[in-house]
Amino acid sequence: MMRVTVSQIKDMKSRGEKIAMVTAYDYATAKLVDEAGMPMILVGDSLGMVVLGYASTIPVTMDEMIHHTKAVVRGTRDALVIGDMPFMTYHTSIPDALRNAARFIQEGGAHAIKLEGGEPVADTVRRLVQCGIPVVGHIGLTPQSIHQLGGFKVQGKSREAAQQLLRDARALEEAGAFAIVLESVPAALSRLITERAAIPTIGIGGGPYCDGQVQVISDILGLFTDFVPKHAKRYATVADTIKNVASTYISEVRSGAFPTEKQSYSIDESTLAGL
Ligand code: KIV
Numbered sequence: 303m304m305r306v307t308v309s310q311i312k313d314m315k316s317r318g319e320k321i322a323m324v325t326a327y328d329y330a331t332a333k334l335v336d337e338a339g340m341p342m343i344l345v346g347d348s349l350g351m352v353v354l355g356y357a358s359t360i361p362v363t364m365d366e367m368i369h370h371t372k373a374v375v376r377g378t379r380d381a382l383v384i385g386d387m388p389f390m391t392y393h394t395s396i397p398d399a400l401r402n403a404a405r406f407i408q409e410g411g412a413h414a415i416k417l418e419g420g421e422p423v424a425d426t427v428r429r430l431v432q433c434g435i436p437v438v439g440h441i442g443l444t445p446q447s448i449h450q451l452g453g454f455k456v457q458g459k460s461r462e463a464a465q466q467l468l469r470d471a472r473a474l475e476e477a478g479a480f481a482i483v484l485e486s487v488p489a490a491l492s493r494l495i496t497e498r499a500a501i502p503t504i505g506i507g508g509g510p511y512c513d514g515q516v517q518v519i520s521d522i523l524g525l526f527t528d529f530v531p532k533h534a535k536r537y538a539t540v541a542d543t544i545k546n547v548a549s550t551y552i553s554e555v556r557s558g559a560f561p562t563e564k565q566s567y568s569i570d571e572s573t574l575a576g577l
Contacts, residue, residue, distance in 0.1 A: 420470020
């Protein structure tokens with residue numbers, strides 16, 4: 303297979319083929335996910351919470367994102383890798399946004415970038431796309447605005463808020479975004495946005511009518527347990543596996559049950575004679 307392209311992702315919507323996407327933050331996970339056939343991998347700034355232990359995504363820096371993007375790209379062969387622009391790296395000016403997005407592509411090796419916001423970031427999206435950088439939009443619950451939103455809450459519940467989300471999606475599409483993440487948006491509103499958009503919508507807490515779904519890998523693995531969003535489905539309980547392995551290992555080291563001969567290297571006894 304060849305590396306998935308932006309136009310292939312858009313064609314999936316035209317064919318009614320659902321699009322799967324997950325986050326990844328390291329080489330080993332990215333490699334497994336890529337081998338499983340994931341068409342798109344997001345190096346999300348959720349990195350800050352599920353890998354680095356910050357309380358929100360706000361402290362995440364460009365250098366942290368580039369470091370992890372490089373690792374993910376090294377692990378992939380076929381997936382389209384999207385780098386997530388951190389807080390305040392695309393708001394200060396369009397030249398700043400271009401410089402930071404270019405770092406994802408040039409240094410990180412990403413194939414596209416994602417940024418949060420609708421109408422207010424449309425001009426930035428337009429310029430990035432003009433410069434050859436594919437962009438994924440992200441509306442609804444935008445975690446970088448958590449202080450303004452007042453928590454991780456469902457968005458678009460009032461008529462005005464729903465209308466604004468429809469306008470945001472339209473603005474992103476007109477600016478040239480090739481897909482839009484809809485986070486924590488009521489299913490019926492996501493359906494309306496999806497029907498009106500020519501580009502794919504990718505839901506996370508956006509219900510079943512989106513053109514695709516994205517999940518944080520640590521949530522679907524059951525690896526991150528500080529909190530589990532309602533929209534996350536746990537397909538495994540990796541946290542329990544890690545804890546069980548760690549405690550079995552501790553007791554085997556203490557008892558001497560590990561290592562055995564199988565995990566040891568041998569040398570001819572005569573080599574050491576008289577030393
Ligand atoms: O950072 C992230 O993981 C994201 C997804 C939740 C879409 O933005």
